[in-house]
Amino acid sequence: MSSGNWKGFVADPYRGWQSRYPDRRAMGYLCTYAPLEILHAAGFVPVRLMQLSRSVALADAHLPSFSCALARTVTERMLTRELDFLAGVLFVHTCDTMQCAADVWRMAKPPFKVLNFSLPTVLSSAGARNYLLEELRHLREALQNGFGVAISDEALRASIGVYNKQRRLLTELYERRGQFAMEEFWPLALAGMLMPVEEHNSLLQSALRNSTRQSVHNGPGVVLAGAILDDITIPRLIEELGGWVAGDDLCMGSRFFETLVDDEQEALAALADRYLRRPPCPAKHYAAQPRAQRLLERVQRVGAQGVVFVLSKFCEPHAFDYVPLSQALSEAGVPHLLLETDITLPVGQLRTRLQAFLEMLDSER
Numbered sequence: 001m002s003s004g005n006w007k008g009f010v011a012d013p014y015r016g017w018q019s020r021y022p023d024r025r026a027m028g029y030l031c032t033y034a035p036l037e038i039l040h041a042a043g044f045v046p047v048r049l050m051q052l053s054r055s056v057a058l059a060d061a062h063l064p065s066f067s068c069a070l071a072r073t074v075t076e077r078m079l080t081r082e083l084d085f086l087a088g089v090l091f092v093h094t095c096d097t098m099q100c101a102a103d104v105w106r107m108a109k110p111p112f113k114v115l116n117f118s119l120p121t122v123l124s125s126a127g128a129r130n131y132l133l134e135e136l137r138h139l140r141e142a143l144q145n146g147f148g149v150a151i152s153d154e155a156l157r158a159s160i161g162v163y164n165k166q167r168r169l170l171t172e173l174y175e176r177r178g179q180f181a182m183e184e185f186w187p188l189a190l191a192g193m194l195m196p197v198e199e200h201n202s203l204l205q206s207a208l209r210n211s212t213r214q215s216v217h218n219g220p221g222v223v224l225a226g227a228i229l230d231d232i233t234i235p236r237l238i239e240e241l242g243g244w245v246a247g248d249d250l251c252m253g254s255r256f257f258e259t260l261v262d263d264e265q266e267a268l269a270a271l272a273d274r275y276l277r278r279p280p281c282p283a284k285h286y287a288a289q290p291r292a293q294r295l296l297e298r299v300q301r302v303g304a305q306g307v308v309f310v311l312s313k314f315c316e317p318h319a320f321d322y323v324p325l326s327q328a329l330s331e332a333g334v335p336h337l338l339l340e341t342d343i344t345l346p347v348g349q350l351r352t353r354l355q356a357f358l359e360m361l362d363s364e365r
Helices: 006-011 036-041 069-079 096-108 128-147 153-175 182-193 197-210 233-240 267-277 291-302 316-331 347-364
Strands: 025-029 044-048 086-093 113-118 221-226 244-249 306-312 336-341
Touching (some): 006 182, 025 036, 036 044, 036 128, 036 153, 036 267, 044 086, 044 182, 069 096, 086 096, 086 128, 113 128, 128 267, 153 197, 153 267, 182 197, 221 233, 221 291, 233 244, 233 347, 244 291, 291 316, 306 316, 306 347, 316 336, 336 347
Parallel strands (some): 025 044, 025 086, 086 113, 221 244, 221 306, 306 336
């Protein structure tokens, strides 16, 4: 893809994906816990399925209206045949809604395979590593048997190498995010979930090489926290109102790339250990990594003045998570704001609330 049209691709990635990459096979996935290295080693381009402002007309006949926006919008894409370019979709069991959505998709009989991958809920439990290793082996066998591919240890190690490179580059991008306007930073970060990882690595290297190395922001900084945020509306509003996103704790952000895979270990064991060591989302529990402490440390490390929680309506894991996180922030004296989102964003209301919050942060600096 030429350097001039990748931003438009991120805004509408699924329509025409196959024409952009006619020699590649795509495998959809819906969670940062999906083992992308195994999909890549099998010859697929992992493509994350996102909401991306998709309206819903057909999905409500298959899912209850109290399902989250992500489940409904990606189901809509499946029903309208927008995802027919995929060879398969990998569901990760992180919540009941996604588990049920996988069954709905199977019953709808799309022209691609529907696969499952399950992790233990308590990642620090005694049997978690063995369970996870067995799930990784099962997924490897399912891909080999279902698609007639071979996934060698050498291919897995090569895939680990290319994704570790992406993680290092994304880490550098996030450390230097103050040098980028949101209109450039946001699509550049999301692109890594939608295109071949090798192409994304080249984009990241070019962007980092050409950056000014001077901050383009001087307003109050905030940390965005939550689950799915693939729409630029809220980050753009923050920037338009004089603030900037200094850091995040998002499934679409830092949790996607934090923690490298040990490339000196046996491949599957190294992948399992990364999932046990990486920062957990609210759908998983790891006693050694308390989420409130981690969020407070992030606020301090990036020098943010406040936290904006972006909570997708009907997302129960993150709704339960918000309570202890907000309490910890209040006790530490860190201002925070809760924004609830759905399929359609109330831009006017969001602007008013963000403006008041940012003005408060600015007055306290």
